Structures are given as C-alpha cells and as structure tokens.
Amino acid sequence: MKNDSINDLFQKLENDFNGETPNEGHTYRFLEKLQQQHLVAEHQPRKVAFWKPLLAVAATIVICVAIFTSTNMQRRKTMDLASVSPELSETQNFFVGAIEQELASLEAQRSPETEAMIEDAMKELRILEKEYEALKIDLTESGNDKRVVYAMITNFQNRISVLQTVLDHIEEVKNFKYEQNENTTTI
Numbered sequence: 001m002k003n004d005s006i007n008d009l010f011q012k013l014e015n016d017f018n019g020e021t022p023n024e025g026h027t028y029r030f031l032e033k034l035q036q037q038h039l040v041a042e043h044q045p046r047k048v049a050f051w052k053p054l055l056a057v058a059a060t061i062v063i064c065v066a067i068f069t070s071t072n073m074q075r076r077k078t079m080d081l082a083s084v085s086p087e088l089s090e091t092q093n094f095f096v097g098a099i100e101q102e103l104a105s106l107e108a109q110r111s112p113e114t115e116a117m118i119e120d121a122m123k124e125l126r127i128l129e130k131e132y133e134a135l136k137i138d139l140t141e142s143g144n145d146k147r148v149v150y151a152m153i154t155n156f157q158n159r160i161s162v163l164q165t166v167l168d169h170i171e172e173v174k175n176f177k178y179e180q181n182e183n184t185t186t187i
Contacts, residue, residue, distance in 0.1 A: 079140040081152055088149065095156035102163035109170045113177075121166040128159050 082089035110118055132155045139148045 080136050081149065084139070084144050084149060091153065092156075095153075095160070099156070099159050099163065102160060102167070105167055106163055106170075109167065113173060114170050117166055117169055117173075121162055124162050125159055128155055128162070131155055 081092040106118055106121065132152065135148055135152045135155060139145070139152065142148050
C-alpha cells in the first residue's frame, strides 16, 4: 500500500465512500430550520451603539493632545545655546562645525597603530557629550544662566581640545616612525 499512488488508493476505496444516504425529507427539514433561524434573526432589532464612534473620536483627541504635549515638553527640555540668542547660535554652529572637521581629520588618520588613541578620544567625547546634555537641562531650568552658557562653551572647547590633542599625538607617532625608519635605512 505504501507504493500505491493516491489516485489508486481512491479508486480502491471508491465504493466505501458515501455509503449511507440521509432519511427521506432530510433536505426539506434542514432548509426549514435554516429559514426559521433566518426569520428570527431578521426580527431582532439591531441595536445601534452611538457611543462607539464617540469613544473613537475622544480617544483620537486624547492621543493627539498627548503627542502634542510630549513633543512640546521635549522641545523645552532640549534647550541649547542656539535657543538663547542669535550670537550664541552662531557660536554653537561654529563649534559644531569645528568638531565635525576635527572628527573627519581624526577618522582620516585611523589605522591599526592609531586605533587605541582614537577609541580613547571617542570615549572622552562621549563623556563630554553626556555632560553637555546635562548642561542643556540646567540651561532650561536656570532660565539662561550665564554660568551655564559659559560651561556649555567650555564643553565645546574641551571637545575640540581633546580632538586636537589626539591629532597631535598621532602626528608625533607618525614622525617618530618616519625618523626611526630613516635611521634604520641609513645604517
């Protein structure tokens, strides 16, 4: 039987299927029952729930208000130098541009010899970035306190200083290797 195809199996069992027939009048009784159920279902009045659409509208309004409120509060929490004055906005743009330029220079110097120095610098930058985020919250809470503004500017300067220091160290390492290479080739 394992080797028989499915068609052969059905041909062999054809007479075993549909062996019994329903009682006489079965179809008529079945259709009557269906018709009675249909009539009962038709006579039941449909209850219209007016509160469901109103609930959906109310839920939509609540969600919209919640989103608007949360985004508005986030804007207030993330106050930075640019939000204090146009001059400080220019200052922030200058520092951000300088940091991006120094980061690009640092990435251009990436090699197996400089990898550890670059990773240490990136860790230091992440620490300074976290401090800057805390200063942004302080600025919002203090109402544009000048001390916080100066601390934020100092934070930008520290980031640039870290990047320049690492670039200087990388240059020293390259010069040292170059001098060492020249000394070994002239001997």
